[in-house]
Amino acid sequence: xxxxxxxxxxxxxxxxxxxxxxxxxxxxxxxxxxxxxxxxxxxxxxxxxxxxxxxxxxxxxxxxxxxxxxxxxxxxxxxxxxxxxxxxxxxxxxxxxxxxxxxxxxxxxxxxxxxxxxxxxxxxxxxxx
Amino acid sequence: xxxxxxxxxxxxxxxxxxxxxxxxxxxxxxxxxxxxxxxxxxxxxxxxxxxxxxxxxxxxxxxxxxxxxxxxxxxxxxxxxxxxxxxxxxxxxxxxxxxxxxxxxxxxxxxxxxxxxxxxxxxxxxxxx
Numbered sequence: 001x002x003x004x005x006x007x008x009x010x011x012x013x014x015x016x017x018x019x020x021x022x023x024x025x026x027x028x029x030x031x032x033x034x035x036x037x038x039x040x041x042x043x044x045x046x047x048x049x050x051x052x053x054x055x056x057x058x059x060x061x062x063x064x065x066x067x068x069x070x071x072x073x074x075x076x077x078x079x080x081x082x083x084x085x086x087x088x089x090x091x092x093x094x095x096x097x098x099x100x101x102x103x104x105x106x107x108x109x110x111x112x113x114x115x116x117x118x119x120x121x122x123x124x125x126x127x128x129x
Numbered sequence: 130x131x132x133x134x135x136x137x138x139x140x141x142x143x144x145x146x147x148x149x150x151x152x153x154x155x156x157x158x159x160x161x162x163x164x165x166x167x168x169x170x171x172x173x174x175x176x177x178x179x180x181x182x183x184x185x186x187x188x189x190x191x192x193x194x195x196x197x198x199x200x201x202x203x204x205x206x207x208x209x210x211x212x213x214x215x216x217x218x219x220x221x222x223x224x225x226x227x228x229x230x231x232x233x234x235x236x237x238x239x240x241x242x243x244x245x246x247x248x249x250x251x252x253x254x255x256x257x258x
Contacts, residue, residue: 009251057249066250075186076248119205119248120186121195122138
């Protein structure tokens with residue numbers, strides 16, 4: 001596995017698009033994004049920088065993360081919850097970290113990543129692809 | 130207005146999520162993304178680099194563009210068509226270019242940008258925001 005640093009950007013302001021009980025009165029203090037930040041900071045392996053971000057602007061499909069590393073594509077994933085998706089995120093991070101240019105073959109990605117990719121951005125170094 | 134270079138990344142493979150006639154048989158040669166690339170290359174003002182990208186992974190809400198410049202937030206916008214949204218894209222590019230860190234106040238963005246922001250990514254230089 002590559003030893004390079006990977007940034008795991010986590011939207012700290014996400015209220016989550018899919019509340020556990022959509023009929024309940026929203027709790028203004030309920031911030032699944034902040035919970036996801038804390039859970040990932042606790043679980044992060046060496047070489048993974050967990051960075052809390054003030055809104056990744058994917059509010060209708062949160063919680064949201066983005067993966068980036070130098071010279072690689074940046075990937076944004078959504079519809080995550082701190083309760084369900086920690087293993088998938090950590091597996092996805094490991095594969096992204098090991099992949100040249102951040103390009104993990106579609107079939108090798110965690111199932112949640114396959115179904116919930118929001119967008120990707122090419123590296124600065126090779127924009128013409 | 131700032132004179133710095135702005136990258137306008139355009140998904141060249143987008144088939145568009147909203148075809149003109151959803152009941153028609155899809156035409157495999159119909160690539161609104163490629164049309165949008167060509168139209169923007171023709172219309173681009175000086176200092177704007179239009180870069181065709183092979184899939185920005187926002188296939189269900191294409192056509193798709195991303196705006197980026199050094200030290201600024203990257204923004205992804207979707208649900209664009211080459212027929213309708215060239216003026217909005219060029220207006221949005223101009224405001225993004227002039228804005229410090231790429232942060233255009235929400236009310237000043239073109240209406241289509243306000244309603245169709247797919248995601249945003251913080252600059253490498255200031256990830257903790």
